[in-house]
Amino acid sequence: MEKIKGVIVSGALRPDDRLPRENELAAGLGLSRNSLREAVGALSLIRITNVRRGDGTYVTSLAPSLLLKAPSFVVDFQRDDTALEFLAVRRILEPAAPAARIGEERLDTLAAQLDKLGDDPSVEDCVACDLEFHRGIEESAGNPVLCALLDGLSGPTTRARIRRGLTRENAVSRTLHEHRASLAALRERDAEAPRSWATVHLASVERWLRSGR
Known part of the structure; x- marks a missing residue:
């Protein structure tokens, strides 16, 4: 080899x-x-x-999107205690994506996804939309390595987010609120607010996991 x-x-x-x-x-x-x-x-x-x-x-x-699929395959087998470590890495990397580059067409697509989801979606639909929402912002950064890394890190955090949505009161509504606030900040071309919302969004899942609930 x-x-x-x-x-x-x-x-x-x-x-x-x-x-x-x-x-x-x-x-x-x-x-x-x-x-x-x-x-x-x-x-x-x-x-x-x-x-x-x-x-x-x-x-x-x-291509990075191809080569980094192998680590993401391994990531899917990690347990929830290891998911904390992946979340910590995501919390460092995701706010680093230069969201200011996102175009109006992409913003319209993200807004349409949130509108289609409605105000009271199922946990599974909310998490699926959450993945697409984050991926849409990451892709707009124009860095395929960063995008592939973040996509690969989503595996164990997806399971954690579904369980969080099923067991934590208002988890779905809170996620929708954070997405809409982030989208509004992107519309206003605020460079810092989307990063802050990304950090808050991931940190809330991390805190939930650390609580042992």
Whole structure:
């Protein structure tokens, strides 16, 4: 795996390039064909390579949104005590997204999502909208690495937010209030208020988890 990675990092193989034939690549890297197959298979799991049956093996696009799916897969298996650590990281990263770049069309889309949700949605619908709301703001930052990291960190926090909505009084209405306040601040091109609301929003879930409820 390290040898194949070295070829890609060196630029000898670039995104979307087809790998040489198996016997040629194995000989060039000083590997047995079995070892090469195992390495390519492992790299395909973490989306470095893509095996196309009947066509060959290719380097993927290596886009952050693709490569960071592997950590997000692992994140989904974490327990609620570990979710606190992920929430703490989200609370640091999410307010850093430069929300001032968000366009009017995206703001209209976010507003339409909130309007469609109504004032008394189910917990599941509220959390699903919450994910789309945050993703919409993150994507507008124009930083695919930040967006992919935050998207990957949402796994364990989603379960926590659903349980919080089911067990904590007014959790759904509070979430809607925070979203609408954040949207209003974005409309006014207030650079600091959306960051503050993002911090408050995540901190409230974190406090709930720490309380052991």
